[in-house]
Amino acid sequence: MDLFPYSPRPNQAEFIRLIEEATANDRHIVVESGTGTGKTVCALVGTLQAALRTGKKVLYLTRTNSQEKQVITELRKINERQAVFGIAIQGRQVTCPLFRRDPDLKGGSPEELSRLCREKKRKSMQDQPGGCRFFTETRLADHDELANHCRSTIPTAEEFVEYCDQKGYCPHELLKELAREARVVAAPYAYFFMPFIRNSLLDWMDVSLGDLIVIVDEAHNLPDYTREVESFQLSSWALDAVEKEIEEFGDPDVLPTASIRDVLVEMKRLIQEALAEYLIDEDGLIPPAFVEEGLMSAFTTSSRGLQTMAKALMEQGEVIRERKAQEGRLPRSYIHGLGGFINFWTSLDEAEYVKLIIGGDNPTLRAYCLDPVVTTSVLLGCGGSLHMSGTLVPLSEYRDTIGLPANTALATYPSPFPQENRRIFYLEDCTTKYEEMAQDEDMVPRMEEHVVQICNVMDRNTVVFFPSYALMDRFIGDKVLARIRRKVHVEERGMGQAELMEVVSRFKGQRDEGAVLFSVVGGRISEGIDFPDKDLEVAIIVGVPYPRPTAKQRALMHFYETKFRKGWEYTVKVPTFRKMAQAIGRLIRTETDIGAAVILDRRAKQFSERMEMDETQAPVNDLVNFFKYHTGKG
Numbered sequence: 001m002d003l004f005p006y007s008p009r010p011n012q013a014e015f016i017r018l019i020e021e022a023t024a025n026d027r028h029i030v031v032e033s034g035t036g037t038g039k040t041v042c043a044l045v046g047t048l049q050a051a052l053r054t055g056k057k058v059l060y061l062t063r064t065n066s067q068e069k070q071v072i073t074e075l076r077k078i079n080e081r082q083a084v085f086g087i088a089i090q091g092r093q094v095t096c097p098l099f100r101r102d103p104d105l106k107g108g109s110p111e112e113l114s115r116l117c118r119e120k121k122r123k124s125m126q127d128q129p130g131g132c133r134f135f136t137e138t139r140l141a142d143h144d145e146l147a148n149h150c151r152s153t154i155p156t157a158e159e160f161v162e163y164c165d166q167k168g169y170c171p172h173e174l175l176k177e178l179a180r181e182a183r184v185v186a187a188p189y190a191y192f193f194m195p196f197i198r199n200s201l202l203d204w205m206d207v208s209l210g211d212l213i214v215i216v217d218e219a220h221n222l223p224d225y226t227r228e229v230e231s232f233q234l235s236s237w238a239l240d241a242v243e244k245e246i247e248e249f250g251d252p253d254v255l256p257t258a259s260i261r262d263v264l265v266e267m268k269r270l271i272q273e274a275l276a277e278y279l280i281d282e283d284g285l286i287p288p289a290f291v292e293e294g295l296m297s298a299f300t301t302s303s304r305g306l307q308t309m310a311k312a313l314m315e316q317g318e319v320i321r322e323r324k325a326q327e328g329r330l331p332r333s334y335i336h337g338l339g340g341f342i343n344f345w346t347s348l349d350e351a352e353y354v355k356l357i358i359g360g361d362n363p364t365l366r367a368y369c370l371d372p373v374v375t376t377s378v379l380l381g382c383g384g385s386l387h388m389s390g391t392l393v394p395l396s397e398y399r400d401t402i403g404l405p406a407n408t409a410l411a412t413y414p415s416p417f418p419q420e421n422r423r424i425f426y427l428e429d430c431t432t433k434y435e436e437m438a439q440d441e442d443m444v445p446r447m448e449e450h451v452v453q454i455c456n457v458m459d460r461n462t463v464v465f466f467p468s469y470a471l472m473d474r475f476i477g478d479k480v481l482a483r484i485r486r487k488v489h490v491e492e493r494g495m496g497q498a499e500l501m502e503v504v505s506r507f508k509g510q511r512d513e514g515a516v517l518f519s520v521v522g523g524r525i526s527e528g529i530d531f532p533d534k535d536l537e538v539a540i541i542v543g544v545p546y547p548r549p550t551a552k553q554r555a556l557m558h559f560y561e562t563k564f565r566k567g568w569e570y571t572v573k574v575p576t577f578r579k580m581a582q583a584i585g586r587l588i589r590t591e592t593d594i595g596a597a598v599i600l601d602r603r604a605k606q607f608s609e610r611m612e613m614d615e616t617q618a619p620v621n622d623l624v625n626f627f628k629y630h631t632g633k634g
């Protein structure tokens with residue numbers, strides 16, 4: 001507890017000791033720590049004490065900027081007790097003064113921006129036009145003064161970017177330098193789970209993987225995040241972009257029997273055939289050899305010929321990338337992407353991937369990675385890791401899913417806030433179960449009526465969480481908004497982060513009158529926004545958010561049934577519970593918060609052994625009584 005900067009609350013000393021002992025011995029820990037347990041500061045103190053004893057460094061991985069800021073806030077407190085230097089890193093799309101202000105470049109991948117940056121630095125060093133003035137200024141800067149500034153202030157990433165903006169320096173270049181000295185680096189997940197970025201980071205930190213303790217915050221996100229990292233796709237829009245590249249850069253042959261345009265035409269045809277043959281609702285499983293056989297037959301070639309073709313596409317793409325980088329454009333090539341896709345698709349491990357066709361506006365071929373272990377196995381080589389979240393139970397499921405060893409320590413630290421400050425009710429007369437909704441035409445109107453009544457009686461900030469945008473659209477289409485006599489805000493599909501934050505802040509600002517916010521479970525609001533005090537007092541969950549029975553979902557279930565004999569548990573029950581727990585968890589963020597949730601689905605009671613809840617037949621009355629009991633006002 002030497003580094004702990006506060007008076008410890010119950011369990012915190014034990015929590016820290018557990019972390020320190022495990023990570024000092026290269027072991028792993030999985031912890032569910034409820035709101036108010038002080039998990040950020042405990043994680044930092046425990047891992048830092050281990051790191052200082054053993055000469056390791058700490059990498060604290062976060063999903064959001066606000067979590068990263070919290071890490072720096074706690075680190076500053078620790079630094080007041082004992083000098084410990086740390087930095088917060090963000091990608092070039094956030095830190096680079098050239099890229100973040102350019103709408104075309106801002107959307108570049110880390111690899112593309114790294115390449116463009118390299119080219120600009122080369123030009124600067126050789127005094128050629130098109131270089132980077134921030135890089136030049138940074139080279140001339142007084143680096144000792146900068147390091148002293150950071151040691152004394154421990155800035156957040158945003159503060160450091162602002163500081164560099166004032167001086168005309170490149171934050172990215174300076175952070176690379178400072179990382180060597182830092183005992184703690186806070187960074188987004190990508191800095192560890194994308195191999196290309198991880199290797200650079202280890203280099204900057206001057207540390208081997210075995211000397212790095214990794215903290216994964218909000219770890220319930222990790223399995224899906226890493227599946228996405230390893231998944232690969234080819235969309236119809238990307239093929240349209242191939243067409244444009246051909247017009248600009250030409251159409252060389254990539255096989256004796258095919259030019260790039262021939263491959264493009266055949267891929268478009270295969271997507272149409274896959275849609276016609278295999279799509280059911282939103283996606284469909286396609287036979288493993290469907291694309292290979294289509295291409296081989298179209299171009300009378302062998303599987304080796306396909307590899308040659310993929311390589312030729314990537315080579316042509318490489319020429320395009322190089323030219324674009326030299327011209328200061330985003331070094332992206334869709335022809336390179338097409339070659340990479342064919343190469344990957346025809347050589348992937350069928351045991352770990354499922355091949356899908358996705359419908360919608362932008363039909364897409366997708367190789368979806370079923371097993372997060374493809375990516376997370378790197379954790380086994382590091383000097384211990386800590387995985388924590390407010391919703392991680394059952395811990396053994398998380399451990400198994402990401403492939404941590406059997407001797408991983410598992411621990412639960414419940415929220416110290418009074419349990420009675422939160423009530424959860426569920427209704428028996430509703431469900432979003434597909435078959436029942438299809439048979440009972442009164443089901444949706446009944447749920448709409450419950451939402452309208454609750455919102456009209458409770459003058460408290462209320463979020464209505466839908467399991468999907470489709471159901472939210474149905475409510476809106478049925479004119480539910482007009483029946484609610486309070487200001488209603490809506491989280492719309494594909495909303496940008498700034499726009500979403502604006503909606504949330506308007507909603508929070510109306511807490512005295514009590515506003516309503518329509519949102520979706522599993523989205524940015526239910527998983528990542530804090531609503532302390534009266535910012536949120538009532539949550540309505542419109543149906544238990546079970547995953548839809550898509551081809552992808554069925555493949556996942558089959559994979560976990562085969563691997564652990566727990567297909568339903570690991571791919572349906574646990575993720576559904578976590579989504580609901582995250583949404584309901586928004587209600588209580590401080591010791592004095594009071595909040596109640598109503599789940600409009602009788603299936604909710606299946607989760608009652610993990611989350612205390614009661615049936616209600618009169619939700620409005622029960623809510624009014626709950627708030628009257630706690631606040632004297634219904």
Ligand code: SF4
Nearest residue numbers: 096117132134135170
């Ligand atoms: S050196 Fe810095 S400012 Fe210049 S392009 Fe690279 S990241 Fe951007």
